[in-house]
Amino acid sequence: MIKYSGVNKWFGTLHVLIDIDLEVATGEVVVVCGPSGSGKSTLIRCVNGLEPFQKGSLVVDGVSLGKDDAKLRHLRMEVGFVFQSFNLYPHKTALENATLAPVHVRKLPVAEARARGIAMLEKVGLGDKINSYPHQLSGGQQQRVAIARSLCMQPKIMLFDEPTSALDPEMINEVLDVMVALAREGMTMMVVTHEMGFARKVADRVIFMDHGAIVETAEPETFFTAAKNERTREFLGKVLQH
Amino acid sequence: MFWSQLDRVMGYYPVLLKGITTTVSLSLIALLIGVAVGFAFGIMRAGRNRPLSYLVGLYIDFFRGTPFLVQLFIIFFILPAIGIELNAFTAGVVALSNMAACFIGEIVAAGIAAVPTGQTEAAAASGLTKAQQLRHVVLPQAVRIVTPSLVGQFVLLIKDSSVVSAIGLLDLTRSGWVIVQSVPNGLLVFAIIALGYFVICYPLIWLSRRMEDRGQAAIL
Numbered sequence: 001m002i003k004y005s006g007v008n009k010w011f012g013t014l015h016v017l018i019d020i021d022l023e024v025a026t027g028e029v030v031v032v033c034g035p036s037g038s039g040k041s042t043l044i045r046c047v048n049g050l051e052p053f054q055k056g057s058l059v060v061d062g063v064s065l066g067k068d069d070a071k072l073r074h075l076r077m078e079v080g081f082v083f084q085s086f087n088l089y090p091h092k093t094a095l096e097n098a099t100l101a102p103v104h105v106r107k108l109p110v111a112e113a114r115a116r117g118i119a120m121l122e123k124v125g126l127g128d129k130i131n132s133y134p135h136q137l138s139g140g141q142q143q144r145v146a147i148a149r150s151l152c153m154q155p156k157i158m159l160f161d162e163p164t165s166a167l168d169p170e171m172i173n174e175v176l177d178v179m180v181a182l183a184r185e186g187m188t189m190m191v192v193t194h195e196m197g198f199a200r201k202v203a204d205r206v207i208f209m210d211h212g213a214i215v216e217t218a219e220p221e222t223f224f225t226a227a228k229n230e231r232t233r234e235f236l237g238k239v240l241q242h
Numbered sequence: 243m244f245w246s247q248l249d250r251v252m253g254y255y256p257v258l259l260k261g262i263t264t265t266v267s268l269s270l271i272a273l274l275i276g277v278a279v280g281f282a283f284g285i286m287r288a289g290r291n292r293p294l295s296y297l298v299g300l301y302i303d304f305f306r307g308t309p310f311l312v313q314l315f316i317i318f319f320i321l322p323a324i325g326i327e328l329n330a331f332t333a334g335v336v337a338l339s340n341m342a343a344c345f346i347g348e349i350v351a352a353g354i355a356a357v358p359t360g361q362t363e364a365a366a367a368s369g370l371t372k373a374q375q376l377r378h379v380v381l382p383q384a385v386r387i388v389t390p391s392l393v394g395q396f397v398l399l400i401k402d403s404s405v406v407s408a409i410g411l412l413d414l415t416r417s418g419w420v421i422v423q424s425v426p427n428g429l430l431v432f433a434i435i436a437l438g439y440f441v442i443c444y445p446l447i448w449l450s451r452r453m454e455d456r457g458q459a460a461i462l
Contacts, residue, residue, distance in 0.1 A: 048367055076368065077369040083364060085360055089378075100370075104378065105369040
C-alpha cells in the first residue's frame, strides 16, 4: 500500500530523511516514534505529498509521488491526515468540517454527505456535537472531529501526526480509543506518537527514527523488550519511565 | 446675520443635494469596484506565483506611494493625450476605484497571510484544489480578519472622494465652493459640508469599531 524506496529529503543543507526504505501493507498499523527533530513527521507527511522529497521513490496506493499534481489530488482523497493541532475549519460546524471535502472533492450529494458526516461523528462519540463550532469543543473533541472529517472521505490509509501531543492528559484516551477502534477495523495506519500503550495494543510494527534515518523496526513485543539499537533503548528508557 | 445666512445656504439645497448624491454614488461605485479588484489584487499578492505577486505588489506600492490628487490629474489630463477620453465622473470613478483597490488589496493580502498554514494543509490533505481551498477555507477566514479594517478603509475612501472636486466634479466639497460664492461665510458653509461627510461616515466608523470589539471577543 505504501512503499518508500531510497527516499531522501533535505531542508536546505539539513538532511531530514536519509535513505528511507519502508513498506506498509494493507491493513497494517505502523507506529513511528523517535526524538523530536528525527524526521518522523516529515516521513508521514511525504505520503500525501505535504512534503516533497528530492531523491528516491514513494509509491502510495499505486500512485508514484512527486510526478504529477492531478494524481496527487486523487491520491489525497484516499489518504486521511490527522494533525497535531487538529486544523479544524473554525468558521464551520463539526458537521460542515466533515462534509466539505466529500461534497466538493468526492462530489457526493449534500444529503448523502450529511448522513455520512453524522454517522462518522456518532462513530467518534460526538453525535450530539454536530452543530458545534470548533471553539465550542474541547481539544479531545476537536481531534475526534478531525478524525471523523478524514473518515468521511472513506480513505484507504490514515496518517496521524502526533494526534495526542497537543491534548491535556485526561483527553488523550478518548482520542486513542477512536484510533484503536479504527486499527481493529483493519484500517491501514501510520501513526507518529509517543503513546507506547497504543503501540503495544494495536501496532503491527514499531519504527524508531533518529536523525532522519530509520534506526530500528520491530514488532511491538520485541521493540519494547529487546530493542537491538543502543539509541532505541535509551529513548525507550526515557518515554517508558512515566 | 447668522440666521439669514443659514437660510440662504439652505436655499441652495438642490446644489447640496446634487453634491451629496455625487459624493455618495462616486464612493459607492468606487467601493464596489475597489472591493472586487482589491480582492483579486490581494489573492494574487498573497499567492505563490512569485513574479505575479511582485508585480501586483509594485503596482500597489506605486499608488500607495503617490498623492491621490496627482493620480487623479494623470488620469484626467494625461489619458486623453494618449487617446482615452474620460468625463470628470468616469475619471473620478477610475482614480478612486484604483486607489481603493490598492489599499484593499494590501489589506486582503495581509488577511490571507494571517490564516494559519495548517488550514491550507488540512484543506489540501483532503483533496481540495487550490481554488477550493481559497474559496471554502482561506477567504472566509481572511474576510473575517480584515472586515473591520476594510470598513475603516471605506471611510477613507469617502473622504478621499472630496479630491475629485479638483477636476470640476460637483461633489459635496465642490457644492460648498459653489455656495460660498454667493454666501460669503466660509466657516458656516464648510461646517455644513463637513457635517454632511460626517453623517455619511459616522455609521461606518461606528460599525468598524463594533466589529473590532466583537472580533476580539470571538478570537478568544
